[in-house]
Amino acid sequence: MYSLSLVLIVNHFLIFLKSQSAASGSASGSHHVGVTASSSTPESAVPPTIATGTSQTIEIDADVNRVDDNDERPVKRKKLTSEVWQYFNKEKVSIDENGKIYKQEWAHCKFKNCTYKGRCESATGTSGFWSHLKLHHSVVKGQQQLKAQKDQEKGINVVEPYKYDEEASLRKLYVAIIMHEYPFNMVGHEYFRDFITSLRPNFPLKSRVTVRKEILSIYMQERDKLYEYLKTVKCRISATMDMWTSNQNKGYMCITLHWVDDDWCIQKRIVTFSHVEGRHTGVRLSEGFTTSMLRWFVEKKMFSLTLDNASANDVAVKDIICCC
Numbered sequence: 001m002y003s004l005s006l007v008l009i010v011n012h013f014l015i016f017l018k019s020q021s022a023a024s025g026s027a028s029g030s031h032h033v034g035v036t037a038s039s040s041t042p043e044s045a046v047p048p049t050i051a052t053g054t055s056q057t058i059e060i061d062a063d064v065n066r067v068d069d070n071d072e073r074p075v076k077r078k079k080l081t082s083e084v085w086q087y088f089n090k091e092k093v094s095i096d097e098n099g100k101i102y103k104q105e106w107a108h109c110k111f112k113n114c115t116y117k118g119r120c121e122s123a124t125g126t127s128g129f130w131s132h133l134k135l136h137h138s139v140v141k142g143q144q145q146l147k148a149q150k151d152q153e154k155g156i157n158v159v160e161p162y163k164y165d166e167e168a169s170l171r172k173l174y175v176a177i178i179m180h181e182y183p184f185n186m187v188g189h190e191y192f193r194d195f196i197t198s199l200r201p202n203f204p205l206k207s208r209v210t211v212r213k214e215i216l217s218i219y220m221q222e223r224d225k226l227y228e229y230l231k232t233v234k235c236r237i238s239a240t241m242d243m244w245t246s247n248q249n250k251g252y253m254c255i256t257l258h259w260v261d262d263d264w265c266i267q268k269r270i271v272t273f274s275h276v277e278g279r280h281t282g283v284r285l286s287e288g289f290t291t292s293m294l295r296w297f298v299e300k301k302m303f304s305l306t307l308d309n310a311s312a313n314d315v316a317v318k319d320i321i322c323c324c
């Protein structure tokens with residue numbers, strides 16, 4: 001079981017992500033209160049967007065495969081031409097054994113969280129490293145992975161080299177969970193795991209606890225980006241505020257900021273989705289609103305506030321105008 005507040009934070013986050021599209025008009029019966037207004041000069045700035053990871057294009061060099069990686073003849077010094085060294089870092093160590101110093105060369109696997117290492121003197125060969133890559137990271141020697149996709153501009157199908165990126169794939173999974181509101185424990189679902197295993201047997205599907213932690217950290221990063229972005233917004237910002245009651249009969253306040261960016265596109269972000277204790281009195285609402293505006297450093301940039309026609313909102317609006 002997850003605490004409700006965490007679910008709400010994440011829920012809040014995904015609404016915030018989804019709310020990047022243009023805002024729709026407000027419902028009938030709403031009242032619109034001007035707070036302050038003045039002219040402003042827009043400055044170029046880009047709204048934060050979530051990065052979903054990019055696939056890398058790798059160069060195919062025909063000469064790379066010419067050296068036989070399994071050649072175990074004692075050669076004096078071979079150039080590091082094998083593809084295997086893309087995945088390993090070499091390290092020279094001196095070992096003191098009964099007063100005698102031995103020099104050794106070790107290769108450490110570059111994959112994150114992998115502790116594999118092996119001797120890599122020129123006579124050792126690379127087959128052991130290839131076995132490790134195949135077994136643990138699905139990298140097969142001499143196998144160039146390709147992906148076919150449609151070139152939208154030219155309208156033709158193109159085939160490009162494809163490189164598997166574990167971190168990027170995991171990030172895409174987290175983004176999918178956020179955007180489609182999947183439960184965190186989907187990563188533990190038997191048939192989902194089966195599906196992923198069928199695609200890539202050693203894909204490191206994390207536990208729901210780790211997924212929750214990762215998604216929370218994405219939320220923190222995106223929130224910080226929004227903080228930074230809002231600092232650069234030079235135009236006035238409007239807000240809408242609404243109260244919402246959960247099926248557990250708990251009250252929540254939702255505040256959305258709206259503004260027009262430098263490209264004349266309407267932007268909106270949910271900046272507060274918080275639990276309001278007790279009755280929704282006007283004073284409580286105005287307190288919640290002003291606290292949120294101060295927290296986001298936009299209290300000096302307010303242009304208007306739009307609310308629905310709940311009676312408590314009349315008191316809230318008077319209170320907010322007094323504060324401003």
Ligand SMILES: [Zn+2]
Binds near residue numbers: 109115116136137
């Ligand atoms: Zn490894």
